[in-house]
Amino acid sequence: MLKRLLVIVAISLAGASSLSITSARADGATLDAVRRKGFVSCGVNVGLGGFSMPDSKGVWRGLDVDACRAVAAAVFGDAGKVRYVPTTATSRFAALQSGEIDILARNTTFTYVRDVTIGLRMVMVNFYDGQGFLVRKDAKVAHLADLAGGTICLLQGSTHEMNLADWMKQHNVSFNIVLLDTTDILIKTMLSGRCDAASSDSSNLASIRGAGVPNPDDFVILPDRISKEPLGPMVRRGDDSWMDVVRWSMMAMVEAEENGVTSANADQMLAESANPAVQRLLGKSGDFGKQMGLDNAFGLNIIKQVGNYGESYERNVGMGSPLKLDRGPNALWTNGGLMYAIPFR
Numbered sequence: 001m002l003k004r005l006l007v008i009v010a011i012s013l014a015g016a017s018s019l020s021i022t023s024a025r026a027d028g029a030t031l032d033a034v035r036r037k038g039f040v041s042c043g044v045n046v047g048l049g050g051f052s053m054p055d056s057k058g059v060w061r062g063l064d065v066d067a068c069r070a071v072a073a074a075v076f077g078d079a080g081k082v083r084y085v086p087t088t089a090t091s092r093f094a095a096l097q098s099g100e101i102d103i104l105a106r107n108t109t110f111t112y113v114r115d116v117t118i119g120l121r122m123v124m125v126n127f128y129d130g131q132g133f134l135v136r137k138d139a140k141v142a143h144l145a146d147l148a149g150g151t152i153c154l155l156q157g158s159t160h161e162m163n164l165a166d167w168m169k170q171h172n173v174s175f176n177i178v179l180l181d182t183t184d185i186l187i188k189t190m191l192s193g194r195c196d197a198a199s200s201d202s203s204n205l206a207s208i209r210g211a212g213v214p215n216p217d218d219f220v221i222l223p224d225r226i227s228k229e230p231l232g233p234m235v236r237r238g239d240d241s242w243m244d245v246v247r248w249s250m251m252a253m254v255e256a257e258e259n260g261v262t263s264a265n266a267d268q269m270l271a272e273s274a275n276p277a278v279q280r281l282l283g284k285s286g287d288f289g290k291q292m293g294l295d296n297a298f299g300l301n302i303i304k305q306v307g308n309y310g311e312s313y314e315r316n317v318g319m320g321s322p323l324k325l326d327r328g329p330n331a332l333w334t335n336g337g338l339m340y341a342i343p344f345r
């Protein structure tokens, strides 16, 4: 009897604590709500070239934007049915916890604490990154350790502060750390000469170097990478069906690249491919859409409208973009990288 009572108390306590930080937590509630309102509400960066940034016509573009577009293509058959909600490094998690957004796709690093303790779940990595350092070329600095005693500027609310504290402890080197609020302020402070280095995800630094500073050639990114920054979208805890939709929409893009399916050849592959994996991905066989409450053509719609992972990478951050980042760890596993689709079977 006492045991039973204790179990009831424990369940209600756990329920109360997770209720206070989540909304729409019932399984399937998010997909229903998204369908009702007619769009996916996607929390993105206020403007980070390559990841999420409105172009000159106000159209949002980027690798994170493509994750949102893929989900909209899967749910509505229309990648355009997304409303973008700009979030800052500090406001992003609350926006998802409160239900203001359905997906957080904002160059967000997966960590234990973010996955386990804040009522959210990581979905899948869409960019493997690491923390780097941007310095002025004329400072003639070759490695991070050369900056000992200098000033490093970072953004508040990011993983970078703790990474750098760990690094300093481990290497017995110290820096003065200046914490700033936004990337704009980080760039201005760097340009004013107050920081010897700006530190962030190296993709972010490439974007700052490419578009944020007046003379990109005056700056270099050091070779040091002091952390792992696996970036990717997050959803609320408690709605596994929604997590399925987001995860398998993104997985479809990697599976398509692995199988040579592109936005240009998807229709032809659907009609002609004898590869069973391609037939399942494009909805010709199996019920892979239906089992998530979607149309079986969800994969086809994603690939036709958004492209496979490689197309999205090249267009947004790769050789077809101003960032010109090589695939590095984001290459397919068959090419020595870490991108690997869980089988559609």
Ligand SMILES: N[C@@H](CCC(=O)N[C@@H](CS)C(=O)NCC(=O)O)C(=O)O
Binding pocket: 045, 046, 048, 087, 088, 089, 107, 108, 109, 110, 154, 155, 157, 158, 159, 160, 181, 182, 183, 184, 199, 200, 201, 204, 229, 231
């Ligand atoms: N991936 C890291 C960093 C993400 C992050 O917020 N990066 C900053 C730059 S360090 C940013 O995007 N800033 C845009 C802004 O809020 O101005 C994390 O998840 O904590």
